[in-house]
Amino acid sequence: MQNLIFIAKSPNGHSHLESILMDLSKGLKYNPTVASFDDDLHTIESSGIPSQLKTLFYRRLWADQLLDPAPVPGVRDCLARHCPRDTLLMTDMETPESGRWVKIPVLVARNRSARVVWFIAGLVPSESSDLLIPPWARKLMDTRFKDSICCAEQCARHACPAVSNRRFVVFPLAVDSGMMQFSDGSAALALGLGMKSLMTGHAVSPDVIATGGLDGHGGITSVGYLDQKINGACEHHFKCVLHPVQSAPAQALDEQHIRQMTPYAVSRFDMAWTLATLYSDEHARRLHDFTMALADAGLFIDKMARFPGQWLGYQKSVVQGLLADIFADMALFNRFARTFAGMVRDYSRHDTAEALTESAPDAVPGKWPMAGLIWCTANLALFNHRGETIRAKIWEQQGKAMAEHAMTLDADLAVEFFNTLLVNAHNRFEFTTDLPGSLTRLLALLETRHRVMAASGCVIDQPLGRLYGTLVQHSAFCGPRYIDATEAWSRKALQALGENSSPELEPEWMRQYSYLGLARLCAGDMDGALACLFKYLGVEDAGQIAAKVPDLNPFQINMSARFLAAEDIAVPDTLYTGLVSHVTKTLRHGHPWQLICFNLGRAALLRHDKENARSLFEQSLEICRDNTLGPTIGIMMLKPLAFLKDLVSTSDVNAETDHWEAQAKADARQLNPSRFAFLFDRPFFSALEHVRRHHDEIFPFSYQ
Structure with missing residues (x-):
């Protein structure tokens, strides 16, 4: 405040004071006590500044109070004695302090240049839900601008239609000159994002500024003077500008500015909301890839593992459309299913994988049984790992319907499915020695293949060895009376995995000693169990x-x-x-x-x-x-x-x-x-x- 007093008293300081008061990106420092704050107000009032500037000064102070979630006690009462809030804002709000308030940066172009004007928006308790723009603010806006605020409100309310007994209040932090200052509808996108943040409680990134009209159906319409607006955003140190896809920056736009910030072209309000709330220096590049991927199914498949599940949820309708296209194209679906399976093997990608499943078509493309079985197997593994046994059971049934056909085309894909199916049954505490008929037929096929391969000198069959290992567990879970079957499956697993002859597969065949040792322990074969323990740990004795x-x-x-x-x-x-x-x-x-x-x-x-x-x-x-x-x-x-x-x-x-x-x-x-x-x-x-x-x-x- 002392700085403001000095500027207010300076003969040529009025324009500088105006720019400070209108810039909400920089906070004002108040004196720590109410008494000193009161003295400062008296000093500025008597400094001789024009009445319009004095009004702006008090609007700025009231804006700070509304935006501050924890204002200094007594300051509002002191401010009200100097300039009552209702008189200043010309509104009939009863309890604005109980509402939520945000500041919204808006790019305004004039005379082939652009500046940032800050708007204040509030969502306050009210019996009426009608949008409130104070009369003094209406005088500064043309019809299109006022209509754009209404359109912004519609987009914001669409996000939370159940919210009632609240009304929006919107006004600019501007000099009340009585002259037209705000025209056209290009502020609608920025205002809509700010108003939606009030509805949802999710903040827009302070590094983001937006320009664009809204068409009333969630679409973003073109704007003029985009180059000037991007330059203006850079001058005010914003790092991201959201703009309509129809309005592209010129090639000759200042390269230094482009290096300092990132322009994103957006076509829909929901996409702009996603970018505005998620943007950060850390996510800037990934968000750019995200916007590009949502426009191209092939690129989406290549990049989807990098996107958090939350992002996909924000754009669920767009992702659903992409996945519908992918599921209708054999080449795309095959790529998608294999990429998805890789994501499921990486536990850190499971949130993203689940978000993809939530948005995917319910029907698995049965005309492509190999890719379809990969998709079913991956989802079975995903929900098995997440402990969602009911959903896992659904994918088990869908996979069974495809496995019979798929194993005649690629037996190894069927092995992966049945391994996952049996483990899922174990996790549900369903223990039986019975095997599905299709699995019995698959085993016969694989064993025939293995004999042919072994006769030609290839003695290792990793998929078959893994299936045998799962069958070791399947038998052991049924109890000690099946120890002979467990031992037999174990011998087959060790042989197929190349025990002592395949160092690269050592973790796999060594794991069989863990299964066999526990099974022998349950069966009371203590010497045999200890032998497995020593082998598994790589020791010669317990000592x-x-x-x-x-x-x-x-x-x-x-x-x-x-x-x-x-x-x-x-x-x-x-x-x-x-x-x-x-x-x-x-x-x-x-x-x-x-x-x-x-x-x-x-x-x-x-x-x-x-x-x-x-x-x-x-x-x-x-x-x-x-x-x-x-x-x-x-x-x-x-x-x-x-x-x-x-x-x-x-x-x-x-x-x-x-x-x-x-x-x-x-x-x-x-x-x-x-x-x-x-x-x-x-x-x-x-x-x-x-x-x-x-x-x-x-x-x-x-x-x-």
């Missing part, structure tokens, strides 16, 4: 494991913890203490850490270490209760709970029982209600006792 703990991966740690929890196997105590210490330092949320903590908790109980047992069971429970991990992990909360109830106080247990029971039942309903019927036919503590007595039957094989 060497403790030294390797820091280098073990989570699944190797899990297998080691499972052996520690077994009563009939002698394992050095150094391994127990080493694993507990290591897990405490490296614990993560996710599979298999819930099992690691659970089995180490059981190992602690065997060693009468109740303190660590309780802590480890509680950590296992916390992981299982993480809703983002899905119901397969969630239902495993029953495991630590069955043991925890005897390690914690009754009051602690009773305080959480209702929450535990509700979540466990919800997970059971999603998975396999019949398998977990004991949760519904008895009290919860009785159900937990049932889990403790029948743990290995309820949670077989690798779920132990």
